[in-house]
Amino acid sequence: MPTSRDWMIIAAARLLQDGERVLVGVGVPNIAANLAKRLHAPGLVLVYESGVIDARPEKLPLSIGDGTLVEDALAVLPMYELFSHYLVRGWIDVGFLGAAQIDASGNLNSTVLGPYESPRVRLAGSGGAAEIATYAKRTIIVMEHDRNRFPAKVDFITSPGHPPGARRPDGRGPWRVVTSLGLFGFDEHGRMGVLALLPGHSYEEVLDMTGWRIPCLTDEFHYSPPIQPEEEAALAALRSTLTIGDQK
Amino acid sequence: MTQRMALSELISSYIRAESTVYLAGFSHLIPFAAGHEIIRHGIKHLTLCRSTPDLLYDQMIAAGVAAKVVFSYAGNPGVGLLPAFRRAVETGGIVIEEYTHAEMVARLEAGAAGLPFWPVRAEDNDLTVQRPRASVVCPYSGTQIPVVPALNPDVTLIHVQRADEAGNLYMWGLPGEIKEAALAARTLVATAEEIVPADSARTDREHLIVPGFRVAAVAHAPYGAHPSYAAGLYERDTVLYQEWNRIARDTAQCNKWLDEWVRGVPDHAGYLAKRGVRYFERLALKGGHDRANES
Numbered sequence: 001m002p003t004s005r006d007w008m009i010i011a012a013a014r015l016l017q018d019g020e021r022v023l024v025g026v027g028v029p030n031i032a033a034n035l036a037k038r039l040h041a042p043g044l045v046l047v048y049e050s051g052v053i054d055a056r057p058e059k060l061p062l063s064i065g066d067g068t069l070v071e072d073a074l075a076v077l078p079m080y081e082l083f084s085h086y087l088v089r090g091w092i093d094v095g096f097l098g099a100a101q102i103d104a105s106g107n108l109n110s111t112v113l114g115p116y117e118s119p120r121v122r123l124a125g126s127g128g129a130a131e132i133a134t135y136a137k138r139t140i141i142v143m144e145h146d147r148n149r150f151p152a153k154v155d156f157i158t159s160p161g162h163p164p165g166a167r168r169p170d171g172r173g174p175w176r177v178v179t180s181l182g183l184f185g186f187d188e189h190g191r192m193g194v195l196a197l198l199p200g201h202s203y204e205e206v207l208d209m210t211g212w213r214i215p216c217l218t219d220e221f222h223y224s225p226p227i228q229p230e231e232e233a234a235l236a237a238l239r240s241t242l243t244i245g246d247q248k
Numbered sequence: 249m250t251q252r253m254a255l256s257e258l259i260s261s262y263i264r265a266e267s268t269v270y271l272a273g274f275s276h277l278i279p280f281a282a283g284h285e286i287i288r289h290g291i292k293h294l295t296l297c298r299s300t301p302d303l304l305y306d307q308m309i310a311a312g313v314a315a316k317v318v319f320s321y322a323g324n325p326g327v328g329l330l331p332a333f334r335r336a337v338e339t340g341g342i343v344i345e346e347y348t349h350a351e352m353v354a355r356l357e358a359g360a361a362g363l364p365f366w367p368v369r370a371e372d373n374d375l376t377v378q379r380p381r382a383s384v385v386c387p388y389s390g391t392q393i394p395v396v397p398a399l400n401p402d403v404t405l406i407h408v409q410r411a412d413e414a415g416n417l418y419m420w421g422l423p424g425e426i427k428e429a430a431l432a433a434r435t436l437v438a439t440a441e442e443i444v445p446a447d448s449a450r451t452d453r454e455h456l457i458v459p460g461f462r463v464a465a466v467a468h469a470p471y472g473a474h475p476s477y478a479a480g481l482y483e484r485d486t487v488l489y490q491e492w493n494r495i496a497r498d499t500a501q502c503n504k505w506l507d508e509w510v511r512g513v514p515d516h517a518g519y520l521a522k523r524g525v526r527y528f529e530r531l532a533l534k535g536g537h538d539r540a541n542e543s
Contacts, residue, residue, distance in 0.1 A: 134371045
């Protein structure tokens with residue numbers, strides 16, 4: 001039986017299209033992007049903020065600076081070039097990120113829980129996320145869904161989402177959010193809403209796990225199609241290449 | 249003229265208390281041997297800079313060498329957070345100065361070019377609420393351009409696969425911000441997996457990262473990036489990254505580890521001997537490290 005986490009990874013992978021250039025963040029986005037490349041998007045160009053362009057990893061990379069990403073990559077660029085000459089110039093189609101918190105406008109927090117000056121939990125910080133979230137042509141966020149992670153207002157805006165009251169006019173910013181409960185989009189006011197619920201989950205559950213009254217954006221509630229055997233097999237195969245680590 | 253010296257001498261000659269140092273690399277070629285030597289020398293009150301402080305800076309923070317960290321992503325790559333860094337920040341034991349990756353490498357570009365600041369394309373976020381970002385007026389268009397200040401470390405320390413006796417430094421694989429950090433430094437020093445005769449690597453010009461005239465000193469340190477990796481030579485020792493995640497959560501465990509693997513060995517050669525040849529055979533890549541092992 002596929003778990004909610006499997007569903008989240010597969011639903012996220014399905015959003016990536018063949019031929020797109022995707023800047024891949026650490027954690028679940030990394031698994032989902034590698035999965036998409038082994039399924040419907042063999043021409044997906046995997047880009048990592050470490051400077052790797054068009055990685056073709058044999059194994060699931062544990063981190064985004066791994067040697068396995070460098071072998072058979074088209075290029076490894078200095079970080080400065082990747083950010084200045086490619087990302088902020090608009091050459092990345094999809095920013096593919098995780099975060100500790102997200103709010104209704106798609107603001108992402110990966111810096112602190114609690115106040116910045118005296119944090120309850122000090123997280124890793126932006127890394128490339130702030131620029132990825134704002135300069136990729138669109139952004140997909142993947143994260144586990146619970147009330148602490150979906151507050152009305154994030155504790156700290158690491159990566160700005162949509163501005164108050166409006167969606168970004170040029171398509172940039174948060175486009176889809178994939179969680180362990182469902183698939184989410186943003187309305188014309190730049191506010192997050194439900195697009196579909198993953199199997200086994202209800203709208204009430206989403207409301208319960210979200211810190212604001214999140215609306216439904218469609219009538220077509222139920223996510224489809226079901227997980228295909230080849231998706232399940234590819235995910236299992238991918239995980240088997242990661243011999244250690246708790247990322248699976 | 250680049251001086252060749254033992255790692256211990258290099259650290260005591262170039263790293264001073266209270267100075268600003270940058271031990272460069274993005275998961276790759278992290279100068280662990282040099283960082284551990286800094287701990288052994290008991291140097292204090294350092295400002296540690298790196299876009300991606302990882303295990304090494306966590307160990308240096310745990311060992312009490314750092315007063316401040318300048319960074320953009322403080323994580324254990326592929327594993328999680330940095331327990332000693334977290335503890336230090338959450339208890340106010342350390343000062344932080346935080347940027348995004350794009351800002352951090354732009355600061356190095358300015359430093360390398362000898363300019364006071366560097367223009368960036370960037371939106372405001374809560375980091376710029378904490379530390380308002382300056383801007384300049386473009387003299388051509390009149391628009392406001394955000395800028396970040398130059399970063400010029402007193403000393404940048406990098407680890408490379410190969411140096412020659414003239415101090416020319418050669419590296420391959422993921423470059424990260426190594427070259428920019430090297431050129432932004434007031435003083436650049438390096439450790440190398442192998443040191444070859446002067447001029448013998450001259451035809452390998454596509455791997456030359458910094459010419460020797462820019463390099464103050466170089467020390468031989470085989471497996472000097474362990475437990476990170478050196479492309480073509482050895483793989484990352486991921487088990488140690490995961491173990492650190494457990495060890496570093498507890499201050500006593502943390503100190504015990506540092507006593508055993510850093511303070512308790514006389515130098516890098518002692519560390520290699522304590523791990524043993526067999527240990528590194530497991531990580532070595534085929535055809536990679538034969539020459540460096542000999543010396």
